[in-house]
Amino acid sequence: MDLREYLRVFRAHWLGMVLITFLGVAVAFGWSLLQPKAYTADASAIVQAASSSTGSSSDLSSAMLGNSLTAGRVKTYVTLGQSRAVAQGVIDRLHLTIRAEQLVAKVAVANVVDTANLEVTVTASTPEMARSIAEAWVKSMASEVNRLETGDPDRQGAVFLSPIDSARLPDAPSSPNTRLALALGALVGLAVAVGYGLLRYTLDRRIRSVEQVERETGKPVVGTIPEEKSFTADNRLLPFDGGTSRSSESAHLFGIGEAMRELRTNLQYMDVDNPPRIIVVTSPLPGDGKSTISSNLAVTLASSGQPVVLIDGDLRRPMVDTVFGLPKG
8 A cells, every 4th residue: 555545544534543543542541540649759878888097098998998898788788678677667667557568569779870879769659658668768778787787777887878868759640641641542542543444445345536446447537527416306417518608507517517528528539540439328336327427428529519329228217318308208
């Protein structure tokens, strides 16, 4: 399929495609409204080594040893920060009713690359709870580090944890992300809409364009006749001037008259040396307009001065006499 065919699919099924896309957006918006809001707060701490500065030349060696100690402890403290022991300390500090395993699932601890910094990210149902848990988590981690280093949660050892930034109160929920949900809903809805249009196009066996006729039959289309709303069963014949008059009575027939004249010209020049003398007008089903087209084509040919004989070949339901207002038989 080329671009024109895609545009044709959109023109044929644009209403359904637009509705499906909007439905995707509406479903995403409804999903966002139904989701519980969650707030995220961050706190950070740094792993430090105890300083024993005396002003001597050994200070540089002590600093290097301290860096080595902290680098070796960081990964261990990341694992420690996600332990139930730390979570239980937070529960005891804040008097929470949640279980340690459930609280651990709401917290993430990560090491900032190439540093001794640890970042604690907490997700909770309220901004205040998220901030409180983040700050308490850093303090509980520091106590557990002291317990590991010295056996006493209140006494610092050779390596200890110091808070850097306290958690800030979140001013907006971190989830659900309504904008992202709407964008995904629109994208999914659009994909479904395109699939719907292509499926309808594939299953549609009707002929909808001149290009489709020429592609399916391998034959050129010699003319297209617009639908004329003013034609009735008793009045569907162009004036005998071929619809060339622009008078108020027949001005609305100028378009169909011009189409009939274009058809006449194309038929005459299909083979200039041997123009067609016998023209058959037919259609797949009754009521498609055979009598109307053939009658108006005869009028258009006659208006150019050519002798025309119109023969009604429909023996079951002849209509040419009705078109011209002639008596039956």
